[in-house]
Amino acid sequence: MQLTGGQYKGRKVATPKGVRPTLSNVRESVFSVLYSYFGDFCGKNFLDLFLGSAIMTLEALSRGFSTVSFEINPQVIRCAKDNAKSLGVKPVIIKADSLSASVKLECKFSVIYADPPWDYSYTDIFKCCEKLLLSDGLVVIECDKKKKPDVLLELASFHTLELFREKNYGRCCLLFVRLS
Numbered sequence: 001m002q003l004t005g006g007q008y009k010g011r012k013v014a015t016p017k018g019v020r021p022t023l024s025n026v027r028e029s030v031f032s033v034l035y036s037y038f039g040d041f042c043g044k045n046f047l048d049l050f051l052g053s054a055i056m057t058l059e060a061l062s063r064g065f066s067t068v069s070f071e072i073n074p075q076v077i078r079c080a081k082d083n084a085k086s087l088g089v090k091p092v093i094i095k096a097d098s099l100s101a102s103v104k105l106e107c108k109f110s111v112i113y114a115d116p117p118w119d120y121s122y123t124d125i126f127k128c129c130e131k132l133l134l135s136d137g138l139v140v141i142e143c144d145k146k147k148k149p150d151v152l153l154e155l156a157s158f159h160t161l162e163l164f165r166e167k168n169y170g171r172c173c174l175l176f177v178r179l180s
Contacts (some may be wrong), residue, residue: 001055004028005060013058016079021053022115022142026169030056030061030140031155033165033176034111037138041065044110047132049098049125054080056113057091058107068093070098099124108134117143121155128162129177134148139177148173 003011015021019050022030038044045137047061049073057080060067069091071077077093084091092103094122109132122141129139145153145168155161155177162180166173 001053003059005031005059006064008058011062011087013055013083013086014079014100015048016073019053019076021055023169023172026142026172026174027055027059029112029167029169030174031059033167033174034138034140037151037176038063038110044106045059046111046113047102047105047109048116049081049102049112049128051076051093052115054083054091056115058083058087058089060111061087061091061112069093070101070104070155072097075152088108090143099128102128102132105132108132108137110134110137112137112139113142115127116150122151122159126155126158126175126177127160128167130179133179135179137178139175141175143173143175143178145171145173148175151175154168 004027019096026115041064046065046067048057051069057069072140111127164178
C-alpha cells in the first residue's frame with residue numbers, strides 16, 4: 001500500500017496478514033472531508049480506536065496530525081512500528097482493548113476514527129466518542145454498507161451526537177459524526 005497524501009505521499013507501507021486495510025480512495029475521501037471541515041490540521045490530534053493495518057494513523061501523521069492508536073494484536077503493532085520507523089515518525093500506539101482503555105484517557109481529540117471489525121456493535125464506540133471528542137471535532141466511522149442502518153439506529157439513541165455527512169464506496173460506508 002502507498003500513503004495517499006501529506007509529507008510521506010507515495011511512500012509504501014507493509015500490511016499485516018489478516019487485516020482489512022482501508023482502500024486508497026476511501027482514505028483520500030476521509031482526509032478531504034476533514035480538510036474541508038477543519039481548514040488545516042495544525043494542532044489537531046487523531047485517535048484511531050482500531051489500528052488494524054495502521055494506514056489511517058500513518059496517513060494522519062503524514063498530514064500533520066498527532067496520533068494515538070489502540071491495538072491488541074502484537075504482530076499488527078510490530079508491523080505498524082516498523083512502518084513508522086521507515087517513515088521516521090513515532091506514533092503513540094497503546095497495546096490494549098481500545099474501548100476499555102480509551103475511557104482512561106485524559107485528553108480529547110479533534111478526530112476519532114473507528115473502523116472496527118464489521119460485525120461490531122457501535123454503542124460502545126459512540127459512548128467513547130461522547131467522552132473524548134472535542135466540541136468542534138469529528139468522528140469518522142467506517143462500516144459495511146449493509147451494517148449502516150444498524151449503526152445509524154445506534155447513533156440515533158445518542159442525543160449528544162449527530163450525523164454530519166456520509167459517503168459510500170462499494171461495500172464501505174463512511175459516517176461523519178459530530179457533537180450536536
